[in-house]
Amino acid sequence: MxxxxxxxxxxxxxxxxxxxxxxxxxxxxxxxxxxxxxxxxxxxxxxxxxxxxxxxxxxxxxxxxxxxxxxxxxxxxxxxxxxxxxxxxxxxxxxxxxxxxxxxxxxxxxxxxxxxxxxxxxxxxxxxxxxxxxxxxxxxxxxxxxxxxxxxxxxxxxxxxxxxxxxxxxxxxxxxxxxxxxxxxxxxxxxxxxxxxxxxxxxxxVSYSAKIGKVIREARQRGENPAEALLKATGGFELFKGKVVDVLRRTEGGFARGEAKIEGIEEYKGEVLQVKFQNENLVAIRGERVVATVPDLICIVNLETAIPITTEGLRYGNRVLVLGIPCDEKWRTPEGLETVGPRYFGYDLDYVPVEVLAQGGEKQ
Amino acid sequence: MxxxxxxxxxxxxxxxxxxxxxxxxxxxxxxxxxxxxxxxxxxxxxxxxxxxxxxxxxxxxxxxxxxxxxxxxxxxxxxxxxxxxxxxxxxxxxxxxxxxxxxxxxxxxxxxxxxxxxxxxxxxxxxxxxxxxxxxxxxxxxxxxxxxxxxxxxxxxxxxxxxxxxxxxxxxxxxxxxxxxxxxxxxxxxxxxxxxxxxxxxxxxVSYSAKIGKVIREARQRGENPAEALLKATGGFELFKGKVVDVLRRTEGGFARGEAKIEGIEEYKGEVLQVKFQNENLVAIRGERVVATVPDLICIVNLETAIPITTEGLRYGNRVLVLGIPCDEKWRTPEGLETVGPRYFGYDLDYVPVEVLAQGGEKQ
The missing domain is CATH 3.40.1610.10 (CV3147-like domain)
Known part of the structure; x- marks a missing residue:
């Protein structure tokens, strides 16, 4: 308590x-x-x-x-x-x-x-x-x-x-x-x-959310890179760094649907990441390669502050870091994947854990 | 009881x-x-x-x-x-x-x-x-x-x-x-x-419905014209006699909407009656003249048997009698007409009681 x-x-x-x-x-x-x-x-x-x-x-x-x-x-x-x-x-x-x-x-x-x-x-x-x-x-x-x-x-x-x-x-x-x-x-x-x-x-x-928020806050207070602290605290993987160059967003059927296009910077220069969403981010595709899908978490944060950016907050010019975080094990069961896997959302993709994809694992 | x-x-x-x-x-x-x-x-x-x-x-x-x-x-x-x-x-x-x-x-x-x-x-x-x-x-x-x-x-x-x-x-x-x-x-x-x-x-x-049904049944049993008995029992007016030549019907927004076109027979020969409906019949137009509108009742019955025909039962070739029956007085108040008058249903028409229209009253 x-x-x-x-x-x-x-x-x-x-x-x-x-x-x-x-x-x-x-x-x-x-x-x-x-x-x-x-x-x-x-x-x-x-x-x-x-x-x-x-x-x-x-x-x-x-x-x-x-x-x-x-x-x-x-x-x-x-x-x-x-x-x-x-x-x-x-x-x-x-x-x-x-x-x-x-x-x-x-x-x-x-x-x-x-x-x-x-x-x-x-x-x-x-x-x-x-x-x-x-x-x-x-x-x-x-x-x-x-x-x-x-x-x-x-x-x-x-x-x-x-x-x-x-x-x-x-x-x-x-x-x-x-x-x-x-x-x-x-x-x-x-x-x-x-x-x-x-x-x-x-x-x-709830306590996990509080911990993540605290890690970001404290890293910023100490003048450290909050993104690194965030990756460490969540066991997440860096998927991409870049600048939002296009956001297609429409409110339909009670959902906010669309996709964001992010042009790479630093080591990702010359590359493009696409993130497709239905209220939540569903699939991240780097060039031709799928780098994360539901039910794993695809998170977009401000590159400098590590503050998360919501679907409706995405704007042209945002400089962002895209993370992939492994989901709870309950979602990785056959029933879990049937309920929230990429195929449920209409993507013709088998689910591959983000930690496998992030290590250059199986190609889609 | x-x-x-x-x-x-x-x-x-x-x-x-x-x-x-x-x-x-x-x-x-x-x-x-x-x-x-x-x-x-x-x-x-x-x-x-x-x-x-x-x-x-x-x-x-x-x-x-x-x-x-x-x-x-x-x-x-x-x-x-x-x-x-x-x-x-x-x-x-x-x-x-x-x-x-x-x-x-x-x-x-x-x-x-x-x-x-x-x-x-x-x-x-x-x-x-x-x-x-x-x-x-x-x-x-x-x-x-x-x-x-x-x-x-x-x-x-x-x-x-x-x-x-x-x-x-x-x-x-x-x-x-x-x-x-x-x-x-x-x-x-x-x-x-x-x-x-x-x-x-x-x-x-309920008892009024039973009475109408009984009048039709008994007239048919006696070999009399049930339509006449029906008009007498309801205080209704004959609006048209004819043959259904076209029915446009679509189920949309949870309603059956559309219109029926009836070509006149006997004394109505050469004329056309249009009946527009949204589940119920809303407006009857004979040639260019409106002959009945909601909230008055526009009823289509089989010409020989006086059996009522519902919107979804209307078929090409049906020989029909169209009646207008005055609605309850509660509907003829300003509040009543605001709720169910022709304007509520999108028709640019003032309500004129069917008994006035039937006597060749005010032209629309």
Whole structure:
């Protein structure tokens, strides 16, 4: 059990934005929500999944939709509580704690705000160990946990409760509702017991995010190269260094889809890296060679500061470092790869671990 | 209080299909559902709104979607009970009775099946006195009744509970969900007390439907012209007689939209009537002259049998009689016309009552 205070929130916002691999929402916006909540209600208690009683119910809270929309359609702050309390009433059960569904600038922060304002603990766990664009793309899904009953709330005051026959139906119905509701909404989803959570979740994601943020912050304070510290802290691989020369980005079907083109600098001079994304970065291709794919993490950070850049934040002229970080082992199983491997996203590629690719391994 | 038995169901199916003005679903399909329920569970008790205690809760049940879809995607019969019981559980209240939301081949029958199987009364009342394509197009809406909480259930087992800030949001969210769920779903909607119902509903619609069906049946049995009996029983006006020569019909946005072209016969020879529809018939234009518009009822029936023909049943070569029937007075108020007048449907026309137009009244 540890405390999440304002400094920790700053660190988590940065670390989670990195793990968000371009998605998961803008860290500035998410941070403000969490900071305000902690300022008004005091620090949040972070507990390990092992501290959750087996029979206690935990409900993740999150934003759903295109992060590009969230920047302009700012939440009013009340809808996530309507989503959370709506599910509590619907289940007629006390909810012991909340937690993130994924790592990301907004989606790591919303559960902190919820925990602070409701005076409940935050569980150091999520369902991705990174961010993914669709609701069934969680390790809970691999363990047969239903996303429903779930509650969707918009900033206007509309609320939807879903009970579905599969997590794919949940994704389809919720995604559509999100579009009708204006492109981004708040959720309470995947209610589950402590017993299930211990088995199905990815542990330590909040503290890991905080650690990443802290490493970057401290390296910068010491005047050291934060990128090197970042690679060391994450076990990640440098994939590319360059300048963003083109970003194609469209908000469609409730997602921010597109691709970025990065022209190499320093030892990558004369080369080009393409990064394709659907909210999150999915595939990185250096020249003709695939250098990383989902479910491994493809992270784009500012070359000097190592501050992560989200999909919607990518701009022409950004000088960036692109990293590949190995994903959680749960995603490297056949079921995991079926759910979030490159083929699910429509790429005709077998998954090869980023550490193999980075060592000049198997050619695609 | 009267009993609805198999013969009454046959009559209601025909009468309600007429009042459905082309929409409200296929009378054959709806009839089968109601007949089977009454056969298994016994006749249904039909009560007047005045017999509903002021504090008792009544919940209309209905099909939503394009009737063109319902023909191919037949309900499994269980989903309407999931919708009804879902709302009962959500409200944590006993539901005293059900009722139709509109008159129509399917939507007058579903509440009979629900009442039979659950052993509750059916209230002789609806919210339209006819059929309309959108959820806010009910007299309840004019009296400020909220459509939500409502429950949507599909035949696959998915359920959605909506709580919205307006009946327009309900229409938008429910329509979209209907499309995602395959184009037609079952609903429980507009929960309201007896007190509200007495004020906001359109009374006697079920018994009126039964009367219309009976008049047609008996005229045919006596070898008389059923069309004449029909005009007399409804206070309707003959608008046209002719042969259907063209039907444009497309299922889009969860509606069956299109238009029918009818070439005149007998005294209408050489003339053409156009009927435009969105699930229901909206506007009838004879040559250049508008002869009837919503909210008045534009009904197309078989010329010989007076059996109503739904939008999805219209075929090349059908010999038809087109009737105009005055709508309920509640629709002729400024609020009523704003909700269901021709301008709401995108026609640049002032509403003129069908009885005025039929007497060669104001030209459009």
């Amino acid at each position: 540890t405390r999440i205070d304002a400094q920790t929130i700053e660190d988590i916002a940065i670390g989670a934005a990195l793990l968000g691999t371009g998605g998961g929402g803008d860290p500035y916006l998410g941070k403000l929500m969490a900071l305000q909540a902690v300022k008004e209600c005091g620090p949040v208690t972070l507990i390990s999944p092992d501290e959750v009683p087996d029979e206690a119910v935990v409900v993740p809270t999150a934003m759903m939709g295109a992060p590009t929309v969230l920047i302009e359609k700012v939440p009013n702050g009340e809808e996530v509580f309507r989503a959370f309390n709506g599910l509590k009433n619907y289940l007629s059960k006390d909810i012991f704690a909340t937690m993130p569904i994924e790592a990301g600038g907004v989606n790591s922060m919303i559960p902190i705000a919820v925990a602070a304002r409701l005076g409940i603990p935050l569980v150091d766990c999520d369902g991705m160990g990174r961010a993914f664009p669709e609701l069934q793309m969680v390790t809970f899904h691999l363990y047969g946990v239903s996303a429903t009953p779930m509650v969707i709330a918009d900033e206007k005051g509309n609320t939807i409760i879903l009970e579905t026959i599969s997590n794919f139906w949940t994704e389809s119905l919720a995604r559509n509702a999100t579009v009708v509701m204006g492109g981004s909404v708040m959720l309470s989803i995947y209610p589950m017991t402590g017993k299930v959570l211990k088995k199905a979740g990815i542990k330590n994601i | 009267t009993r609805i038995d198999a013969q009454t169901i046959e009559d209601i199916a025909i009468g309600a299909a007429l009042l459905g003005t082309g929409g409200g679903g296929d009378p054959y399909l709806g009839k089968l559902m109601a007949l089977q329920a009454v056969k298994e569970c016994g006749p249904v008790t039909l009560i007047s709104p005045d017999e509903v205690p002021d504090e008792a809760v009544v919940v209309p049940t209905a099909m939503m979607g394009a009737p063109t879809v319902l023909i191919e995607k037949v309900p499994n019969g269980e989903e309407v009970f999931r919708a009804f019981n879902g709302l009962k559980n959500y409200l944590s209240k006993d539901i005293f009775a059900t009722m139709p939301i509109e008159a129509g081949g399917v939507n007058s029958m579903i509440p009979i099946a629900v009442a039979a199987r659950l052993g509750i009364p059916l209230v002789d009342c609806d919210g339209m006195g006819r059929a309309f394509p959108e959820l806010q197009m009910v007299t309840f809406h004019l009296y400020g009744v909220s459509a939500t909480p409502m429950v949507i259930a599909d035949e696959k087992g998915n359920t959605i509970i909506l709580e919205t800030i307006s009946n327009f949001w309900t229409e938008s969210l429910a329509r979209n969900a209907t499309v995602v769920m395959g184009g037609s779903v079952m609903l429980s909607i507009y929960p309201m007390t007896g007190k509200v119902l007495k004020k906001a509903g359109i009374k006697n619609i």
